[in-house]
Amino acid sequence: MNKALKFPMNYFPEEVIEHIFDFIASHRDRNSISLVSKSWHKIERYSRHQVFIGNCYAISPERLIRRFPCLRSLTLKGKPHFADFNLVPHEWGGFLHPWIDALSKARVGLEELRLKRMVVSDESLELLSRSFVSFKSLVLVSCDGFTTDGLASIAANCRNLRELDLQENEIDDHRGQWLNCFPDSCTTLVSLNFACLKGEINLSALERLVARSTNLKSLKVNRAVPLDGLTRLMSCAPQLVDLGVGCYENEAEPESFASLMAAIKKCTLLRSLSGFSEVASVCLTAFYPICENLTSLNLSYAAEIQGNHLIEFVQFCKRLQLLWILDSIGDKGLEVVASSCKELQELRVFPSDPHDEEDNNTAVTEVGLVAISAGCPKLHSILYFCKQMTNEALITVAKNCPNFIRFRLCILEPNKPDHITSQSLDEGFGAIVQSCKGLRRLSVSGLLTDKVFLYIGMYAEQLEMLSIAFAGDTDKGMLYVLNGCKKLRKLEIRDSPFGNAALLADVGKYETMRSLWMSSCEVTLGGCKRLARNAPWLNVEIINENENENGRMERNEEDEREKVDRLYLYRTVVGTRKDAPPCVTIL
Amino acid sequence: MENSNSYSPYSSSSVDSTKPLPSESSVNLSLSLTFPSTSSQRETSQDWPPIKPRLRDTLKSLRLRQRGYNTALFVKVYMEGVPIGRKLDLSTFSGYESLLENLSGMFDTSVICGTRDSKHHVLTYQDKDGDWMMVGDIPWDMFLETVRRLKITRPERC
Numbered sequence: 233m234n235k236a237l238k239f240p241m242n243y244f245p246e247e248v249i250e251h252i253f254d255f256i257a258s259h260r261d262r263n264s265i266s267l268v269s270k271s272w273h274k275i276e277r278y279s280r281h282q283v284f285i286g287n288c289y290a291i292s293p294e295r296l297i298r299r300f301p302c303l304r305s306l307t308l309k310g311k312p313h314f315a316d317f318n319l320v321p322h323e324w325g326g327f328l329h330p331w332i333d334a335l336s337k338a339r340v341g342l343e344e345l346r347l348k349r350m351v352v353s354d355e356s357l358e359l360l361s362r363s364f365v366s367f368k369s370l371v372l373v374s375c376d377g378f379t380t381d382g383l384a385s386i387a388a389n390c391r392n393l394r395e396l397d398l399q400e401n402e403i404d405d406h407r408g409q410w411l412n413c414f415p416d417s418c419t420t421l422v423s424l425n426f427a428c429l430k431g432e433i434n435l436s437a438l439e440r441l442v443a444r445s446t447n448l449k450s451l452k453v454n455r456a457v458p459l460d461g462l463t464r465l466m467s468c469a470p471q472l473v474d475l476g477v478g479c480y481e482n483e484a485e486p487e488s489f490a491s492l493m494a495a496i497k498k499c500t501l502l503r504s505l506s507g508f509s510e511v512a513s514v515c516l517t518a519f520y521p522i523c524e525n526l527t528s529l530n531l532s533y534a535a536e537i538q539g540n541h542l543i544e545f546v547q548f549c550k551r552l553q554l555l556w557i558l559d560s561i562g563d564k565g566l567e568v569v570a571s572s573c574k575e576l577q578e579l580r581v582f583p584s585d586p587h588d589e590e591d592n593n594t595a596v597t598e599v600g601l602v603a604i605s606a607g608c609p610k611l612h613s614i615l616y617f618c619k620q621m622t623n624e625a626l627i628t629v630a631k632n633c634p635n636f637i638r639f640r641l642c643i644l645e646p647n648k649p650d651h652i653t654s655q656s657l658d659e660g661f662g663a664i665v666q667s668c669k670g671l672r673r674l675s676v677s678g679l680l681t682d683k684v685f686l687y688i689g690m691y692a693e694q695l696e697m698l699s700i701a702f703a704g705d706t707d708k709g710m711l712y713v714l715n716g717c718k719k720l721r722k723l724e725i726r727d728s729p730f731g732n733a734a735l736l737a738d739v740g741k742y743e744t745m746r747s748l749w750m751s752s753c754e755v756t757l758g759g760c761k762r763l764a765r766n767a768p769w770l771n772v773e774i775i776n777e778n779e780n781e782n783g784r785m786e787r788n789e790e791d792e793r794e795k796v797d798r799l800y801l802y803r804t805v806v807g808t809r810k811d812a813p814p815c816v817t818i819l
Numbered sequence: 820m821e822n823s824n825s826y827s828p829y830s831s832s833s834v835d836s837t838k839p840l841p842s843e844s845s846v847n848l849s850l851s852l853t854f855p856s857t858s859s860q861r862e863t864s865q866d867w868p869p870i871k872p873r874l875r876d877t878l879k880s881l882r883l884r885q886r887g888y889n890t891a892l893f894v895k896v897y898m899e900g901v902p903i904g905r906k907l908d909l910s911t912f913s914g915y916e917s918l919l920e921n922l923s924g925m926f927d928t929s930v931i932c933g934t935r936d937s938k939h940h941v942l943t944y945q946d947k948d949g950d951w952m953m954v955g956d957i958p959w960d961m962f963l964e965t966v967r968r969l970k971i972t973r974p975e976r977c
Contacts, residue, residue, distance in 0.1 A: 535881040
């Protein structure tokens with residue numbers, strides 16, 4: 233038979249195949265097509281513009297560039313997730329500089345860079361700003377190591393900058409002048425977010441920038457922008473879709489308030505609202521004119537706005553798809569959300585009193601969670617901090633919402649049982665994993681035995697990320713998960729009694745995963761050493777903040793039965809990294 | 820809440836010396852632990868519950884403000900000859916240098932402290948006794964405790 237009829241696609245010219253590949257955006261699909269044949273591998277390589285690297289130490293910049301020379305958009309993640317909660321020392325690693333250096337030397341046409349938990353220096357930002365002429369978009373999430381001087385380089389040198397999005401970064405604020413560094417010729421900004429900056433900014437520079445950026449859709453300012461400043465900004469940018477509000481004075485003059493409200497009324501395209509830290513309740517009311525249009529509302533920093541004001545506002549936000557809020561809204565407030573926000577897809581409820589220092593009862597309980605699950609049919613992602621939970625509630629939630637993709641429950645008190653029956657919450661979480669067949673991310677809490685992990689291993693077939701804290705009884709728990717969850721990519725465990733037997737049972741499993749984190753568990757130095765010997769393609773890192781160079785020498789002669797404080801292991805194709813600080817030992 | 824080790828029934832053998840020792844060690848393996856009595860002086864854990872630093876700081880500041888501790892330090896700043904002043908949160912600066920840089924930017928001129936100069940604007944402050952003093956003579960932390968307002972003087976005056 234004619235070969236061309238049997239394998240028609242092989243005989244298409246490369247440009248055609250490349251054009252077909254352009255429609256395939258997902259990284260996983262792209263990885264799959266590159267495995268089909270040598271020619272497809274080659275075509276895919278040169279046509280790949282977007283690359284996602286979930287662990288910056290899994291590969292080196294040089295190898296990345298060799299494989300994808302036409303790279304335009306790069307996402308890099310550095311520190312492990314638990315770094316967000318102070319469990320990873322600052323100097324652990326995840327440095328951006330080698331990447332920028334390599335990309336710059338290879339003259340890659342970089343246009344977009346997205347970083348999460350990386351250490352970024354002013355020098356790297358300066359090099360970035362000078363190396364890539366078409367650079368358009370910089371998104372930094374939970375990064376640190378830089379100052380506003382680095383931002384000044386970006387502002388001054390990136391002629392085509394469209395997006396500068398700074399989320400939750402630790403930035404040393406040197407001067408308020410980085411905004412001045414945007415040249416008058418810069419009019420291309422579409423998104424500007426500097427909400428996490430702590431210091432003063434030059435208000436008139438910001439106003440001029442906003443006024444000339446006619447394409448600006450998203451603007452999130454920091455606490456340095458007062459009420460009348462915000463009014464002026466919104467007046468020059470009525471086309472805004474996404475707004476992050478700064479700091480208001482506690483008693484706004486009636487005239488300023490009226491001007492603000494008038495400016496807000498003109499922003500008919502506004503769909504997303506956030507910020508509001510240090511903002512008094514009354515100022516939320518200025519946004520009533522547009523609240524019916526909102527699809528996204530993040531009031532998780534609005535610690536000064538009382539529950540009843542939150543409820544009054546949210547009840548009118550009938551089109552809300554995303555809501556992030558503090559638990560001061562209470563169960564009553566969540567019941568109002570359940571009856572008003574029928575389009576809700578993602579809900580996050582954060583604790584306003586994380587250490588139980590106040591004597592109030594306004595936190596949320598299982599009642600609020602059940603109400604939401606019953607009232608919001610489109611809900612698929614939830615993060616819920618609460619003081620108590622019951623199996624019955626979880627079973628009801630599982631029945632009401634079989635479509636959960638992400639389910640994260642954090643009961644503030646570790647090991648807390650069902651507050652009515654005093655039993656463990658195994659059955660409740662078991663119901664969740666059994667009902668939600670598409671569940672990809674799960675965080676468990678409360679009193680849990682090995683049984684919950686048996687359920688997770690049995691039913692959570694699509695699970696990719698699991699977070700465990702203060703749970704389980706024996707190694708069997710961890711083994712159920714490792715053996716059962718075929719799609720597991722990230723497993724992070726703290727303060728749970730899992731040890732060497734679980735760690736070493738199936739070393740090959742870690743090749744299918746991105747990483748494993750275990751802290752305050754039962755694994756020992758000896759166990760980790762054995763793992764490192766049997767799996768040379770893994771980097772097995774022991775983190776101990778008390779270590780210095782001398783400590784490291786002494787440790788080699790220490791008892792291998794010594795428990796490891798923090799273990800972080802991940803697959804890699806480039807072997808041991810060279811930039812580890814003294815507190816990290818790589819076995 | 821004390822450090823996370825006190826919650827885990829399995830903490831008895833591995834005690835991290837960087838964290839404060841629990842006052843109540845427990846080896847109870849199956850039941851949840853009872854909590855030590857509430858105390859306003861107890862140390863709160865920095866790694867539990869799992870909330871991000873920015874939220875943690877926001878809530879901490881709010882708590883301090885509610886209890887009467889001032890975390891922000893807003894003072895009025897005037898430029899001599901200009902009737903309308905600005906307000907500045909001194910707690911965001913690490914020292915005199917960053918304060919001067921910021922003021923220079925805010926008022927679009929060169930502001931210095933200490934040396935009298937016919938060219939530069941010199942920064943002065945009013946202390947808690949009501950006296951007008953030159954900025955820069957005392958340590959920064961001491962300055963923060965005593966400063967009430969700032970004034971940028973015209974060059975000739977000093």
